[in-house]
Amino acid sequence: MFATYFAIMTYTKATAFGEEQQELAKMAKVLSHPARIAILQHLARTQRCISGDIAQEIPLSRTTVSQHLQELKSAGLIKGEIDGLTVCYCIDKEQFTKAAAMMATFLQQVASSYDCDCQPNPIPA
Amino acid sequence: MFATYFAIMTYTKATAFGEEQQELAKMAKVLSHPARIAILQHLARTQRCISGDIAQEIPLSRTTVSQHLQELKSAGLIKGEIDGLTVCYCIDKEQFTKAAAMMATFLQQVASSYDCDCQPNPIPA
DNA sequence: AAAGTATGTCGCAAACATACGTCATACTTA
DNA sequence: TAAGTATGACGTATGTTTGCGACATACTTT
Structure with missing residues (x-):
């Protein structure tokens, strides 16, 4: 107990990143690959919910595209419904909008933020 | 020459990702770590351009923070001016605003985008 | 000049991400 | 039921990111 306290206090600085910082980083990470950007743009543009045809639009193997789709899905940005043989993916509008708003x-x-002129630390507090 | 053409044509799909897709992914990647989010928030919040005090605010070693700062800098989102002993970092407002606008x-x-109800591919083009 | 301080760079280890071939599953159609 | 097709899961090779201690640099102060 004391040890724990001590361990915490020894670290003068923050002990972990905030919830929001982690949320933002997670959202950004999902968007940090051109394939996933391309998939989202494609889903947004297409009238119907394309399934594996997505792989046709992207310069990667079907396997890899499938993985990227899984990533987008597990991040909650898209959803996929199985319809017989094919799988229909589309933007999860509600979740995406929420995450996008946070990011924006x-x-x-x-x-x-205030436009700094990079003066030396004025008041060395 | 023919071989090159052939190689290209063999790939039915896109050959590479678009400029914009890569730009967006790059921006997102920079934001994909909580430390970098935290640094940006800190820089935006602080009245003066804090240098290494940033490391005090973040649960990572000074070395690691320095690396994250380099990354933000080489992405053009922040700039740093040496002032004697200390280095004054701040948001590169122009560049940041531009990148942020693209992302937004x-x-x-x-x-x-249109709200899809995940019907099976209607017209199997 | 010597000691001190704020920084950045290097090199390594561990963790993570990407890409893709092959295999398994589940549905469709003949 | 057998052949065919659209998918996802698994395994694995290769590359990238993260975190940090130790060292190097450059300025300040005594």
């Missing part, structure tokens, strides 16, 4: 808010906050 | 547009486009 973060970007907005950082972008609208 | 992409998210918006996907989020505002």
Whole structure:
């Protein structure tokens, strides 16, 4: 107990990243591969929910595309329904919108930060 | 020459990812680690351009934080000015805003896509 | 000049991501 | 029921990222 406290206090700095920081990083990670961007764009553009034809649109093997789809799915950004032989994927609009809003808010906050002129630390607190 | 053509044509699908897809993925990758999110938030929040004090705010060693700073810098999202002993980092507002806008547009486009009900491929083109 | 401080760079180990061939599953159609 | 097709899961090779200690650099202060 004391030991635990001590261990924590020894670390002057933050002990872990915040919930939101981890959420944002996770969202960003999902988007951090061109194949997954391409898949999302394709799903957004197409009128119908294309299944494995997606692999036709992307310069990767079917296996690899399937993996990327799994990743997008387990992140909750898309959903897939089995319909007989084929699987119909589409954007999970609700979840995607939520995650996108969080990301957009973060970007907005950082972008609208005060424009620094890189002066040396003014008040060495 | 013919061989090259043949090699290209053999690939029915796209040969490479688009410029924009790669740009977006790159931006996302930079944001795909909680430490880098935390650093950006910290820089945005702080009135003055903190240098190595950043390491105090983050649950990682100074070395590792320095690396993350380098990554943000080489992605152009932040800039750092040496001022004697310390280095003053801050958001590169122009570049960050540009990248953020690109990302926000992409998210918006996907989020505002048509809401699919996952019917089986209607017209098997 | 010597000691001190803020930083960055190097090199390594461990963890993770990517790509893809092959195999397993489950449905369709003949 | 057998052949065919669309998929996902498994295994594995190869590459990339992360984290950090130890060292190098460059400036400041005494």
